Amino acid sequence: MRILVTGSAGFIGFHLARRLLSEGHAVTGFDGFSDYYDVGLKRARHAILATMPGFAAVEARLETPGTLPEAMARAEPEIVVHLAAQAGVRHSLENPGAYVEANLVGMGNLLEAVRAHPVRHLLFASTSSAYGGDARVPFRETDRAVSPLTLYAASKLAGEAMAHAYSHLFGIPTTAFRFFTVYCPWGRPDMALFLFTKKILAGEPIEVFAGGAAERDFTYVDDLVEAIRRLADRPPIDASVGEADTLSPVAPYRLVNIGGGRPVRLDAMIDALEGALGRRAERLLKPLPPGDVARTHASTELLRALIGGAPETPLETGIPAFVAWYRDYYRT
Structure with missing residues (x-):
């Protein structure tokens, strides 16, 4: 085509x-x-x-x-x-x-x-x-x-x-x-996973909104x-x-x-990132900023009806893939 x-x-x-x-x-x-x-x-x-x-x-x-x-x-x-x-x-x-x-x-x-x-x-x-x-x-x-x-x-x-x-x-x-x-290798530098990775590798604290309780459907x-x-x-x-x-x-x-229909807490995402990086993050707890929501959670019923499936890759697989790309691209 x-x-x-x-x-x-x-x-x-x-x-x-x-x-x-x-x-x-x-x-x-x-x-x-x-x-x-x-x-x-x-x-x-x-x-x-x-x-x-x-x-x-x-x-x-x-x-x-x-x-x-x-x-x-x-x-x-x-x-x-x-x-x-x-x-x-x-x-x-x-x-x-x-x-x-x-x-x-x-x-x-x-x-x-x-x-x-x-x-x-x-x-x-x-x-x-x-x-x-x-x-x-x-x-x-x-x-x-x-x-x-x-x-x-x-x-x-x-x-x-x-x-x-x-x-x-x-x-x-x-x-x-x-x-x-959405997250991945070659991702967008203004998104949380990219920002957290950069700061953790630099030894800088990361800002964690809603005390880590915010949930996202990664x-x-x-x-x-x-x-x-x-x-x-x-x-x-x-x-x-x-x-x-x-x-x-x-x-x-x-x-x-x-979306996959499986929200994950932000602090759980950071835990997975720390595991992939082999480093601990210094977490600065912050309130949820204006315009952000506490939770996103996709219904997958229509997507499954149309194409027979929905996103399934877990963070435990996706985050190490991102970290591997980041380390290679930025030589860290």
């Missing part, structure tokens, strides 16, 4: 593009190489993709008019996986304009590009943060998400609504997925990529798969959680 992946220099986009290329698909990677975090890490990811047959890179920003339609006209993709976004819950408190530009303007430009160049299936990344202040767990896709706690979450909810409208108006088969705390990237890959073959054009389905009654549109 011909597939366009936006955000291909990001950690999820990189892993997905590498998987698709290994299967023999032609992949166009579209990325603007924003400086939100280390651009060198992003370029190192793209350098690996560039060694694989079938990869073509486009360096441009979604917010720039005309760039994506030009790329799609050349690549003629059958599938688009939209992963590019301004990420980070806490950063949205400091730089809200970046979220408006990337996640709202960028999303609008993407939808217009897909409208002009129709595809078999559009898939795009939303976030578990969309559930916001909803304290009911597990988070079910059929629950109304109406209480976002940050602009990041609000921008992703808006993206879901925009995509549904375009799906209804122009018949674009669209699957939105809400990710749950998802290893290989499981996430497997789910996206299988969902790509399931455009929302068939009949409903049951009561848990979010198939729209007025559009070929579906919303799916991608």
